[in-house]
Amino acid sequence: MQNELLAWFAREGLLLTSVITASDDPEHDEIKIIVKAPVLALSRADSDFRECPDPVLFGYPESSLEMMVLEDMHQFVFSWFERAVAAGMARCFVCNKLLVPNDEKPWDAVFVSEQFYCWLLLHFDCKRYLARDLKGRNPFEVQTQPPEFFDLSVE
Numbered sequence: 001m002q003n004e005l006l007a008w009f010a011r012e013g014l015l016l017t018s019v020i021t022a023s024d025d026p027e028h029d030e031i032k033i034i035v036k037a038p039v040l041a042l043s044r045a046d047s048d049f050r051e052c053p054d055p056v057l058f059g060y061p062e063s064s065l066e067m068m069v070l071e072d073m074h075q076f077v078f079s080w081f082e083r084a085v086a087a088g089m090a091r092c093f094v095c096n097k098l099l100v101p102n103d104e105k106p107w108d109a110v111f112v113s114e115q116f117y118c119w120l121l122l123h124f125d126c127k128r129y130l131a132r133d134l135k136g137r138n139p140f141e142v143q144t145q146p147p148e149f150f151d152l153s154v155e
């Protein structure tokens with residue numbers, strides 16, 4: 001993840017930090033600070049978490065991050081998710097059903113700020129069960145893959 005995007009998340013107060021004293025040897029006390037930016041979940045599976053795509057790599061102008069507010073980021077992430085759904089890669093975080101465009105059961109992208117910061121997709125009907133499915137997740141144990149590249153340009 002580019003520093004500019006990390007700085008943007010820091011500005012929005014969306015970085016989690018964890019301090020680890022990672023040493024058994026008291027003479028070499030090492031303190032590590034781990035920073036965790038918000039992630040995206042294509043499903044609840046461990047292999048389906050993605051780093052947040054960087055708007056600049058998806059065609060936004062270099063200066064756009066300075067101008068972006070959280071609402072813009074939500075929209076950007078949502079357009080990425082729409083492409084993921086169209087590509088048949090996204091599942092409801094709660095019931096794990098494959099999401100399709102114009103599904104009979106409407107779905108939505110939400111930004112979770114409990115436990116950790118994460119955008120995910122789920123059916124409207126499944127929203128009430130979300131808290132249960134987030135319980136006990138440790139953001140620092142979530143392994144993320146780089147996000148898929150989708151063409152987000154408007155046709």
Ligand SMILES: [Zn+2]
Pocket residue numbers: 092093094095096097122123126
């Ligand atoms: Zn569902």
